Amino acid sequence: MEFTFLGTSAGTPTRARNVTGLALCLHGPKPWYLVDCGEATQHQLLRTRYSVMQLRAIFITHNHGDHIFGLPGLLTSASMLGRSEPLDLVAPAAVHRFVEAAIGNSDSSLSFPLNFIDSEGENVHWQDQNLRVTTTALSHRVPCRAFTFTERRVERQLIQEQLEADGVEAGPAWGRLQKGEDVLLDDGRLLLSDDYTRICRAPRQIIVAGDNDSPELLADASRNSHVLIHEATYTRDIADKVGHWPQHSCAEQVARFARQAGLPNLVLTHFSSRYQSGPGGTPHINQIAAEALQHYRGQLFLARDLDTYQLDRDFTLVKQEAS
Amino acid sequence: MEFTFLGTSAGTPTRARNVTGLALCLHGPKPWYLVDCGEATQHQLLRTRYSVMQLRAIFITHNHGDHIFGLPGLLTSASMLGRSEPLDLVAPAAVHRFVEAAIGNSDSSLSFPLNFIDSEGENVHWQDQNLRVTTTALSHRVPCRAFTFTERRVERQLIQEQLEADGVEAGPAWGRLQKGEDVLLDDGRLLLSDDYTRICRAPRQIIVAGDNDSPELLADASRNSHVLIHEATYTRDIADKVGHWPQHSCAEQVARFARQAGLPNLVLTHFSSRYQSGPGGTPHINQIAAEALQHYRGQLFLARDLDTYQLDRDFTLVKQEAS
Structure with a gap:
C-alpha cells in the first residue's frame, strides 16, 4: 500500500505546500484513490505517476474549500482527456451541489458517469476488489469523516x-x-x-482523517490500523492563542492519542501556513515534530508535498523522498 | 502599464503552463487588476509581487472552467487574509452563480463586499482613477468578451x-x-x-481578449490600442484537423488581423497543451510563432507563465524575463 501527499497546508496554499489532497493505491497506480481535492490537486498530479484516467474513486472528508475546490478542474480535465470509466465520489451532499453548480455554470459536461455517494449517510462504506473503505465521524465545524482503507485480499x-x-x-x-x-x-x-x-497476516490498514479536534473518536478505527494520517494544524501554544473555534488539533493532542491507541505509525499533515520550513523561520515546522515526539514513541513523520510512503506487507512504513 | 501572465495553456494545465489568468497594473501592483482566473491562479500569484489584498477588480471573459475555476480559492483566501476592501467582479451571470454556489456549499463567507457586475449587459464599462475598461463582444461557444484597458490620466x-x-x-x-x-x-x-x-501623448491602451474565433471583431477596439493579447490555440494545420466546433483562433488568423489593424504589438497566448516547448517536441510551440511571423510584421511575442511585459509611455512594449 502506498500513498503520496498532494497538499499539506491548512486553509491556503503556500509556495511550498498545496492545500489538502492525498493519493493512495494498493498495487501501483492502476487503479488509485484520492482523498480530498483542494485547488490545484490536478496540477500536483502532473508531478506524480497518478493519472486521472486510472482514478477509481474520490473520498471527501468535508466540504471546506481547501478540501474541495480542485474537484471541478480535476473532473473536467478527466473529461477533456476522454475518460469513459465511471467514477465514484463519496462526499457530503453540499459537495455534490458544488460540483453540479460548477459543471452546470461552466458550459461543461462529463464524458463519464460520476456516481455521487453521500458520505454522511448511515454506516457508509465502499469497496472494490482491492480495498474496503469505512468511515468514522469526526468533530469539526462541519460534518467531517475519516476514511479507513483496508486491503481486501491477503496472500x-x-x-x-x-x-x-x-x-x-x-x-x-x-x-x-x-x-x-x-x-x-x-x-x-x-x-x-x-x-x-x-x-498468514492481517490486512494492511490506513486511516486518512479529515479535520478534527477530537482524535479519540478514532479509537475503534485505530485498533487494527498500521498508519494514522491526521491533521496537526498547530502546536499547543498557537492552538491556545487561536482558541477553540477552528476545531483543529494540535500536535500534542494527536500524539497523545496515537500513543494511547498503540498506533505504530503517525503521519501529521495540514499545517497552518504560519509554520516556516526555512532556516531560522518562526514559528518553525520542526516545533510541531518536537511537540509530537514528547508524547509519542512510534514512528513519526511530518508530511511534505509529493512525499510518498509505502506500507509493506510486514507493516513497516517507509518514506520515499520526493522525486 | 504592466502585465504578467499567470497562465497560458488552453483547457488543461501542463507542467509548464497554467490555465488562463493575467495580472495588469498601471503604476506598480497597488492596485492591480485580474483578467480571468483559472484554477491555481492564487498559487501563481504567490510567485509574483501581486497580492489579493491590493486587487481592485476581476474581469472574466467567459464562463469556461479554465477561466473561472480559480475564483472560489482566490476569493476565500483573500477573506482568510482579512481583506475588507470591496472587490468588483465583472463577469457573465453564470460566473456569479458559480461563485455563489462555491461559497454557499463550502461553509464560507467573504470578509469583504463582492460586487457582481454583469459583463454581458448593454455597453458595459468600468473605471477607477487609473483605468477605463471597455468591452467588446467576441465569437466563441459561449458569450465572451475582450476587455480594453485605457489609462485615464495622461501627463x-x-x-x-x-x-x-x-x-x-x-x-x-x-x-x-x-x-x-x-x-x-x-x-x-x-x-x-x-x-x-x-x-502631450495618447493614453496607453491594451486589449486583453478572451477565447475567440473572429479576431476582426476587435477592429474598432484596435484603432487606438498599442497591444493586443489574443489566444492562438492552434496552428492552421491543427485547427483544420480539429474543425470549427471549439471556436478558437489559429496563429495565422490573429496575425493577419493584427497586421491589417496596424497593431504594433501582438502577444499570443492560450496554447493547446499539445504544443511542446522542449527540444525536439512535436508539434512545437515555435510553429505558432513561425506561422504568425509569416503574416505579421510588428513586434510578436508568445506568452509564457510569469513573464511580465511593460508598455512604456512611448508605447514601446518590453518583455521582462520571468524571475
Missing part, C-alpha cells in the same frame, strides 16, 4: 497436509484455492478455499 | 504663454492645473485645466 498459504489427506491432487485447483477461490472438481466435490488455505 | 504640459497672458501667477495653482484639476482663484476666477494645459 493465502496452502494447507498441504489437508489437501493430501483429502486426496486433492496438485494442479490448477491448488492455484485457484490459494487465490481465495472455491473450486468444483470434476468428481463433483466442492472445495472451499477457507478449508485448504490459511491467511 | 499634461502647462501652456506658459497662456498663463502669463491671463496673469495667472506661478504657484500652487499651476501644479493643480497640470494635474488636470480646475482651480478657483481668490479673485473669483475659475481656471479650467483644459485651457492652460495640453496633453
